[in-house]
Amino acid sequence: MKKKILLGVLASLCLIFRAAAQSTPNDNPGITLTGKITDEHDNPLPGATLQIAGSKIYTASNQDGQFTIYTSIKKGSLLVTFIGYQSTQVAYDDLHDKNLTIRLRTDANSLNGIQVIGYGKTTKRLNTGSVATVSAKTIENQSVSNPLAALQGQVSGVLVQTQNGLPGGGIKIQIRGQGSLASGTDPLYIIDGVPFLSASPYGSGILNGANGIISPLSVINPGDIESIDLLKDADATSIYGSRGANGVVLITTKKGKKGQDRFTVDVSQGISKISRLNPVLNLQQYLKERHDAFGNDQVTPDVYNAPDLLSWDTTKSTDWQKYFYGGTAHLTSVQTSLSGGDDHNQYLFSLNYRNEGSILPGNENYKKSGGYFNFNHHSADQRFNYSLSVNYNKDDNHTLYSSINNGAFITPPDFPVYHTDGTFNWEISNPVAALEQRQHSATAYLNVNNTISYRLFPGFDAKISAGYNNFSLNQVATLPFESQDPGIDPVATAFFANNTSQKYIIEPQLDYVKNIGQGTLTALIGGTYQREQDEGWSLEGDDVSSPSLLGNISAANNIVNQANTYTLYKYASLFSRVNYNWKKKYLIDLNFRRDASSRFGPGKQFGNFYAIGGAWIFSEENFIKNSLPWLSYGKLRSSYGTTGNDQISDYQYLSSYGSGLVYNGISTLSPSRLANPNYSWETTQKLEAALELGFLNDRILFTSAWYKHTSGNQLIAYKIPFLAGFPSYQANFPAVIQNTGLELDLNIQVIKGTGFNWHSSLNFTIPKNKLVSFPGLASSSYANTYIMGQDLSVVKGYKLLGVDPQTGLAQYADINHDGKISSPGDLVALGKTSPDFFGGWNNDFTYKGFELALTAEFVKRRYPGYQPLLGAYPYNDPLSVLGRWEKPGDITTIPRASVNISSAQYNSTQLPDASYVRLKNLALSYTVKPGLLSRMGVSSLKIYVIGENLFVLANKNRFDPEISGGSTGIPPLKTVTAGLKATF
């Protein structure tokens, strides 16, 4: 597909050059040079531009990469340029070099690298919008299972945060801040043209095990990805209209390439461990805190409120975190691919397998496997093109039914797991028993995409793309009788949930390219019809006769809580784009899209979205070239436009009854929702201005972009008091949110030579989020959540004045002077949890066959930590409570231990620092010289070692800062893998 669109763009370039290329040999008895332009793998490259250096003679390579050029200069050099490849200058000499073969190297990170945009392709140089591209090479250098994890620290303006580091766990991506109060803030994901589930699948009874909310993208094999393009501004996203407000992530899979059949195998093995533990009290510190709590309140401990002090053996200690999270996970990954083809047909076939153990005790395990197939056909005249991609992947995740973070962090060190008779001790919630509650999730994903295009006449292509996508999630959780507290009437229970999401999408499209004046006009018009049907059922089977039959639905004596879901989502739109590029100097880009979505009620379904973008490549101006010769590239660009957001549940406008719980054998009917027929699109206006500069022949590239996104007509599940019957209803709210920010990107080819090379890139983002207006905020149900003019992630709490040195009690500010400390009257803003700034620093060193790549990620922010209970219950506390008040006269900010529940107010005053610098990735590889291996048929061999999350620098007093206090997540794991990649 890449090739096809290139052809479209280049056809126009050929037209421009035609006149010059045919500069005749008549006037001078010159020489004729012939040859072939190929890529690194000897595939011919049609459409490359060739120029005799220092002359105005140029030509372009033909369909087979062949070229012929006449020149009077008998000895000189030939300059070859081609989009997406590094420009090359080759010396020639008419005596020897009449038949040249010129290999071009792909140019992934520079200005000429291909960028995939909505319904087309361009380059960074000619793009009027804001797009960041992460290439297969960057992804390959990481041993991640979820492709989204490979984006962390790579792109400015994109905050990637791991919600749970266990296999299959969630990864949250936010592009340019939170623009929506409550509708989804996830970007739109598109894989080869087919929209993909963005967040956790919607459905019936979805089970979130120890790995938390499921990230559907973890089923995708990173090895099949050619590039991930992140679309940020209006110019890039408004072609996706109503779904572009939160940005768009375009995932493009690998395609078959011309050339000899090549077989690649990549095998790696590794181990993972938890990257950081949560610092908690040891046994002595814990017992002292609990004794202090009773002493301070003058309450006598008894066997009910203090089994930890009176009944348990206070000399025996267990390190619960080591017990639960001390394990080592082993992982194995095998990828194979076979590709090849001729000028007309190319194919790629790949298989992948990954097996990850778990750091948790027991038999947790994650397996992923699948296959990918791509076939491309081009007719002999190159007018007809066909492309087919089929991707099937499945994963099997055996994990725990629920997170054991609580058990690991708060279980007292002296807690005896078992009674003397060997049965579980239930004086407090028993975390070891919870290990017997297990869950299995099986995901299967099939994506099929077909594209047919035909060149009706030069410059005019018709294309139709049709895709089908099926995502299914099949889950079972088993809770044996023994794993539950027998004191409260447990039942052996199993939960079953089965959900599928099926989508198909058809997108016809017409592309037109024409040279007008000294410029090129490209235009496209297309339509989308998408249908998504989600179905699911779930049920609970109780009282299963035998533990070994727990996962068997027919062994349950009682089937309860059956539920099913069905939603249909239809989406239709018309989109168009016109782009004019004058002399590669002035660019203007116009986008328009009209969308209709079934998520809105009758009369509210349509919305229009548009954008205008422009760029001026001022470095092409002669006066700049003359006055600023060191400036190799300079572009000013700006865009403005609108996008929308329809990430809400289906049918919210419809008042209806659905099936409720069974009552006395009757299947009942329950009101489904508070319906509102009047809501419509949430829209975001995006404004951007950017300056792009290149110095020293683009060895230094610098981009600074400023953006302002204003989101209004907020679609919210309007939070209402429970007394209204439901917690929320769907509505538009005239609140306006503004995200502004500055994104800086610096790319430096620090050392460039034949031996040692060092490439370094830094990205840095300063985001700002502000609630600009919210009419009636004070009297709304959000009155205590948001503050006008402040960040949406504002955290409110009591204001701590200090701790009374005599009593050890915390003193809080009585903000409303009513003589008592109460919520919400005395709450103040403590700060915000969104980052002050974040970024990443990537370095790539190469020396001969060696390559060392490293990525560091940094975030400056505050985030809640794990909160102490200050001895109120037999639960362990974070190490930070050691500084608490202990005796009269102590000057401290941490109140005394107490058996009364005093910690809640104190904890609400805390919003600790959660900044960090993480060595996200470190990859070392050595590529063996082909000469040594060619006898064995090996054309290339790479040996590599990859480390993920090896090191994090952060506040010592807290758990990994990427994980919020009270979260059930585990931070990204520390992983080291070693592998071998061979191509035959």
Place this chain on the structure above:
Amino acid sequence: MAGIDPPPNQLTPDKVFTDSSSVVAATANMYTSLGSADANFLRNAGSYTDELVTTNVTAVATEFSNGSLTVANTSVLSIWQNLYATIYKANAIIEGLKTSRGISSSLKDQCLGEAKFVRAYCLYQLVNIYGDVPLVTTTDVTVNTRIARSPANSVMAQVIADLNDGTQLMADSYPFSGEKVEANKWAAAALLAKAYLYAKDYANAELQASSVINSGSYTLLDDLNSVFTANNNEAILQLWNATGSTSLCLVPASGVPAYQVSPHLLAAFEPNDLRETAWVNSIVVSGTTFYYPYKYKQRSPVAGPLAEYSTYLRLAETYLVRAEARAQQGDLTGAAADLNTIRIRAGLSDANAATQTELLSAIMHERQVELFYEGGNRFFDLKRTGTINAVMQPLKPFWKPTAQLFPIPQAEVLSDPNLVQNPGY
């Protein structure tokens, strides 16, 4: 292009309220959320007062057993949430039936009566747990999101009006299945008697209680072990529960019971009270005896019909309601007769109470041992007789007089700007 039909697994209200079986299904649905509200409440109300003690040391449970609730307590929220979710369903039925066509007037009356009964039951629970509460009588979201608290007496007035309607609308017999799992006329009358008693309208309380007792539909069971079995003769209203047991059962599978009968309640049983043997059981763990409530005995769920249902209203309580109403009106003989009916069934002799004060106090004591761990009666009785602080302060170190009302859940105060928190929170 983007038009879609309603999903096949959902019905629009105009279809629900024009079809008899759908109306019946919507009516039955009210009881499912009512049941979830109560299972949670009864256990916690027991440990909040002097009935139960618990080994459960989670923050949520400890706040109840310490008598020091916080506004963030999730059980306090879920009790509130379930009761109001049930009120929404009742209001939706009341509104839907107003305009419905195509269903018989007898079915319409029965379902309307049940909806009013259920709404009254929820409001009665709410006003007794939280004090002044929002009086929600519509499904209109614009009204409900800004609603303020109504004085307790106007909430009780609504309860009484709904129940009076209920006694008029519903039939004597149990609807649909014939099982006692949905309200009939007598369930409304029994709750109405209790509501009048709480409202100190003793004449009406007696009148309604008598109508139930004299209906001939109910008799006190001789065997105390059968009082909580499904559809027994003493039961006036019971709830069915999907999980296979009543979910009110507190019998441990093994080991120390999570919820135990408090020493205070154990001591309240007179010698030879058959209820202490029938409704309290014990287990010995490592040499220590633990006592637990044994009204509901069916621990493990079994396939097939349930042996026990959660009992909401039963004739024994109606006798005690009438006894108290009579005593308050000076009919000491009639009061003693009703009281002794209950005592004799429990194997005890007549109460030794001659004056009105002694009689009232004997009735209160009888309520404590007859109705423990049922309907939150102990908690409500201690409050309406003004004795709660005197009883609770010695038992709970953190008890404050303001603890007699639960806090309004924090989430609720934050979402409704007109909702004011109870004092002390």
